[in-house]
Structures are given as C-alpha cells and as structure tokens.
Amino acid sequence: MTEELVPPAVRLVRDFVNTYEPQTDDESLGTADALRNWLAAQHLLPSDAPVEEADVAAAVTVREGLRNVLLGHAGHDPDPEAVEALRASLAHLPVRLDFTTDGYRLISTRADPVSQALGQVLDAVRESSQDGTWPRLKVCARDTCRWAFYDASRNQVRRWCSMAGCGNYVKMRARTQRAKERTPDTAAAQPAQSA
Numbered sequence: 001m002t003e004e005l006v007p008p009a010v011r012l013v014r015d016f017v018n019t020y021e022p023q024t025d026d027e028s029l030g031t032a033d034a035l036r037n038w039l040a041a042q043h044l045l046p047s048d049a050p051v052e053e054a055d056v057a058a059a060v061t062v063r064e065g066l067r068n069v070l071l072g073h074a075g076h077d078p079d080p081e082a083v084e085a086l087r088a089s090l091a092h093l094p095v096r097l098d099f100t101t102d103g104y105r106l107i108s109t110r111a112d113p114v115s116q117a118l119g120q121v122l123d124a125v126r127e128s129s130q131d132g133t134w135p136r137l138k139v140c141a142r143d144t145c146r147w148a149f150y151d152a153s154r155n156q157v158r159r160w161c162s163m164a165g166c167g168n169y170v171k172m173r174a175r176t177q178r179a180k181e182r183t184p185d186t187a188a189a190q191p192a193q194s195a
Contacts, residue, residue, distance in 0.1 A: 005150070006150045007150075009124035010128045010136070010137050010150050011150075012120075012124040013121060013125055014137060014149065014150060016042075016063055016066070016121050017139070017148035018147060019038060019063060023145055029056060031053075032052060032055065033051070034056075035051050035056050035114070039113075039114070045114065045116065045117045046113070049114075051113070052114075055114040058092070058093070058114070059114065062089055062093070062118055064085070065082050065087075065089065066125075067139055067148065068082040069083065069086070070138050070139045070148055071146070073136075074138040074141055075159070076141065090122075093110065093115055094109045094110070095107060106122055106126050107119050107120075136152070137149075137151075138150075140159075141159040141166070142161075142166040147161040149161045
C-alpha cells in the first residue's frame with residue numbers, strides 16, 4: 001500500500017505506535033534524547049526542547065495503551081492493564097478544545113514540550129476518529145508482531161501488517177496445527193504385535 005493512502009493523522013499515530021518493534025525488541029524512544037529526536041522529526045516539538053526521563057515513561061505508556069486500543073480494532077481483546085495505564089497517564093496529560101478558524105483541535109493544558117507533543121498525537125486520534133479512519137488503524141494479529149498498520153481494504157477486514165509475512169506465517173501455522181489434530185497418533189494406530 002502506498003503511503004499516500006494513509007491520512008496524515010493516522011500516519012502520525014501509526015508511526016508513534018511503531019516506535020517499538022516487538023519482534024526485535026527495538027525501542028526508538030528509550031532515552032530522553034531519542035524521544036526528543038523522534039518528536040522533533042515529526043515536527044511536534046523543537047529539536048532543543050527539554051525532555052526528561054519521566055517524559056519517556058509517559059510517552060511509552062501512551063504508546064502501549066494506544067497499541068492495545070488498536071488491538072481491539074483488529075478484533076482482539078486488548079490488555080486491560082495497558083488500557084488502564086493509558087487512562088491514568090491521560091489524567092496527568094489533560095487536553096482541552098482549542099478553536100481555530102477552520103474547526104477545533106485538542107491541546108494539552110500542560111505547558112511542557114512533551115505534554116504539548118503528546119497532545120498533538122491525541123489530537124491526531126481525535127481527527128482520525130472524526131473523519132472515520134480511526135477504526136482502520138489496527139495492529140497485526142500475529143502475537144509476536146503487533147505492528148500498527150492502516151487497513152485500506154474496502155471491507156476493512158485485514159488482520160496482518162503484511163499478508164506476505166505475518167499473514168502467511170499465521171495461516172501456515174494454523175494449517176500445520178489442523179493437520180496434527182487430524183492425524184492420529186501413529187504409535188496408537190499400529191496394530192499390536194503378537195509374541
């Protein structure tokens with residue numbers, strides 16, 4: 001799928017969730033500098049903005065909570081603890097409506113740069129929810145992957161980040177499991193030998 005099909009608000013949330021790669025345990029927001037660099041690259045804060053280690057923990061909590069919400073979009077049960085942690089984190093990151101000449105947006109009521117940046121991520125959730133694209137943002141059904149993707153399919157039933165990778169793996173594993181269940185145990189199926 002081409003990136004042009006992914007709306008900018010959805011792209012921001014997707015890319016934020018994908019700052020952690022579960023399959024390789026690759027964390028892009030592991031330090032204050034890494035968090036600042038990523039947020040600055042997204043034009044969410046100045047490149048010299050102060051970022052603390054506590055900001056890293058808050059950003060990761062929001063990210064993993066969003067990942068679990070997106071798990072629900074793909075038809076899976078989200079981890080209730082991750083969603084509750086997201087709620088608790090958002091209680092410390094309150095947002096308010098800010099009206100503009102062409103509509104409104106959500107902004108953080110806190111003045112620190114990271115809260116303002118996370119407020120923009122939350123506003124992207126609001127925007128994609130408002131334009132109807134929010135349910136199309138999902139995470140991969142493969143339990144070791146959980147990569148966020150935009151489902152541009154017409155019927156919105158896509159389950160994997162890629163059919164060629166995760167989709168084939170999950171389908172082959174299920175097929176192998178079904179074959180094992182259908183095949184009787186060969187030792188039990190052997191007739192008894194007379195002595």
